[in-house]
Amino acid sequence: MLLESLILGGIALNTLVTLTPQLMGLGERITDSRNFSINVVSVGPEVTVVDLVAPSELEAGQVPTVTVTLRHNRTQYEWIFARIRDLDTNTIVAPMMRQYVQEVKDFTFIFQGGGPVGDWAAVMPNKNWNLQMEVGLSWV
Numbered sequence: 001m002l003l004e005s006l007i008l009g010g011i012a013l014n015t016l017v018t019l020t021p022q023l024m025g026l027g028e029r030i031t032d033s034r035n036f037s038i039n040v041v042s043v044g045p046e047v048t049v050v051d052l053v054a055p056s057e058l059e060a061g062q063v064p065t066v067t068v069t070l071r072h073n074r075t076q077y078e079w080i081f082a083r084i085r086d087l088d089t090n091t092i093v094a095p096m097m098r099q100y101v102q103e104v105k106d107f108t109f110i111f112q113g114g115g116p117v118g119d120w121a122a123v124m125p126n127k128n129w130n131l132q133m134e135v136g137l138s139w140v
Contacts, residue, residue, distance in 0.1 A: 060126040063113025079138040082109045087130040093122040
């Protein structure tokens, strides 16, 4: 720090000046460099469909048996689920089945017909049935 005097119209003003390293001649010199990047890792889905077995055709009014094998892809405690949605009406036709898991492991759910409808909330309509197996994580 330097104390500088400035005289303005016969009045002396004393000012404290701080010199930064750049002003004092100190600095840096880069002698080498190397560029690098860090890629983001795609975690992927927590639950995936490994196998799905369903009848290719069925008479109207019947209830199918559909088997799905899921893979839980993580090692933390989670509820995994599977359910079946009618894509034409956007309604759930086989309610959610759940399993509490912690490990990377395959699980099988079987949506069975039986009784009036078994695990199903609907029966085969009098037209082609466009369905979707939905799988994922569930919170209680």
